[in-house]
Structure formats: C-alpha cells, structure tokens
Amino acid sequence: MESSTCTKCGKPAAITLPYANQSLCQSHFVKMFEARVLRTVREFRMLKKGDKVAVGVSGGKDSCVMLHLLHKISKSLPIKLTAITIDEGIAGYRNKSLEVAKKECKTLGIPLEVVSFHKEFGKTLDKLLKERGEKLSCSFCGVMRRYALNKFAKKLGATKLAIGHNSDDVAQTVMMNMMRNEPGRLARFAPLSSDDSDGMFIPRIKPLFMTPERDVAAYAVMKGIEIEFMECPYARHAFRQHVRTMLNDAEQKYPGTKLKIVKAFLSQSELMQDGAKHRQKSGKSAQMGACKSCGEATSQEICSLCTLLERS
Ligand code: SF4
Ligand code: ZN
Secondary structure (H helix, E strand, O other): OOOOOOOOOOOOOOOOOEEHHHEEHHHHHHHHHHHHHHHHHHOOOOOOOOOOOEEEOOHHHHHHHHHHHHHHHHOOOOOEEEEEEEEHHHHHHHOHHHHHHHHHHHHHOOOOOEEEEEHHHHHHHHHHHHHHHHHHHHHHHHHHHHEEEEEEEHOOOEEEEEEOOOHHHHHHHHHHHOOOOOOOHHHHHHOEEEOOOOOOOOOOOOOOOOHHHHHHHHHHHHHHOOOOOOOOOOOHHHHHHHHHHHHHHHHHHHHHHHHHHHHHHHHHHHHHHHHHHHHHOOOOOOOOEEEOOOOEEEEEOOOOOHHHHOOO
C-alpha cells in the first residue's frame, strides 16, 4: 500500500520505493540516491585520484544523471572528465538527444567529443540497416558503439570509461546472457571491468550499477536535469525489450526481483571470473589478442566488428 509520508522524517512523501518497502520525501530520496551511487563507486573501487574519465553521454536520463554525479564527485576527488557522445545516425532520434548532451556538458563545463558512425565507419546506422535489415539493429549498433567508445577513450588518454547502465539494465543483461547460454560474456560482465588487455580496452565503470531505472528518472526530474525521454525507433527489434517487459512484470508482482537478480549475479561473479581465467590459462578458451583485420583487441581471430561489417 502506498504510504504518503516519508519513512525517515514523516514529511509528505515524494516517492514510494516498493523494492525497499519505503517512501521518501524529496530531500531524503536525493540523499539516499547520491549516497548509494557513491557507495557503489567506492565498493567496486571504480575511481582513484588522478583518473581521466571518459563519460559516455547519450543525452538520455541515465548518462546525464551519471555525468552530474561524476561532476559532483570530481569536486572532492581529483579526477578529470571528458564526455563522448556517439552519433549513430538515427534520424529523428539521436539528433535530439545530441542537443541535450551538448547542453548538459556546456552547463557543467565538461568538454564533449562527438563521434559519428558516418565518419568512423563510412555510413550511418540508418543506411547500414537499409542495406542489411533492421532486425540486426542492436547487434550492429552495440558492437560499433563499443568499438567507437573504446577507440576515442583511448585517443583521449582516458584511464576509465564510464557507462550509464542502471540496475534494470544489469538485471536484463544477466538474464539475456543466461537465456542465450553465454556464460563467457556473463563472466566478463562487471561493475568495473578488469584491465587484462594490455591497455587495448579502457576499463569500464558503471556507477549506476545498483540504481534502479525508475529512481534515476525521479532523481533527474527532482534535480531539474534536462533529459531526452524518446526511445530509439529500432528498440522494438531488441531481445532486451522482451526481457525488460518480463522483468518489469515480475517486479510488479514481486517488488525487489530486479535488484535480487543483480545481487545474485554479484555474489557469483568472482567465482565466474576465476573460472574464466582458469579456462584461459589452461587453453580451454581463447586468449586476448589483436584482430587480424583491424588490430583492435579481441578474443577471436577476427573481432565482432569486422565480422559484422564483413571486413576480413
Ligand atoms: Fe542502438 Fe539498439 Fe540502442 Fe537503438 S536500441 S540505440 S539500435 S542498441
Ligand atoms: Zn524525509
């Protein structure tokens, strides 16, 4: 049942959090939200003094909120921030969020680098999908974005690459990897990715790893952070979309389900990583190396990007 007063102070509640069986006023919600992100950053040792952080900013709520919080953290921990926005070339969608990203960075005084698929790969995502079929949208987009973010983070001399994945995204990724039987990917998935690629992959940090999507949206509204709520027109093709609906249904019936999936994953992740390292050492799975076509880091002979773009 929705409670109308703050569990902490008895003032009128601004938000109800069924997963925590709590209602909070705006001031207590904001405090809890910021403390949780800080705790996540500390617990997983995501940042250290002197880090140069490249922040992936799409203009959506997650990345904008993350940028604000990292900016706040940078006032007490000496780190340097640069934003990177990927322009995939999705007409009517990315151009709008790109404007939001530019505005946010300007407000916070953070330099922004815009990287376009068109410039990087010779075509926009729209054009590529016209040739190859829309069903492949997220496979192409995801692999190309990961490549571009890593390449430009390296170019900027970044020591970390911050990604705005919230705990809903994490729960979805965990379930998707299980449903696709991809234990290797699951073992590599982490709040702070390990740096075992000789500097070829910039370690990725996910400060919102323990923060539910709905809380991110509420925080953005309460703090007056401008965000673009539009959804990508290709999202309907994504397997993730089905998993999201499934998990939201479960959450509705059993509040806390999504965070329990995240916590269950974390409690097993060390074991999975040890297992994966052991398999690599004993030659049962591939070692990291350079792609024979483009030279970027991969555990295959030809990396996923070159395979998708058929450039081997
Ligand atoms: Fe790219 Fe798919 Fe996300 Fe759209 S929904 S931006 S195509 S990954
Ligand atoms: Zn309160």
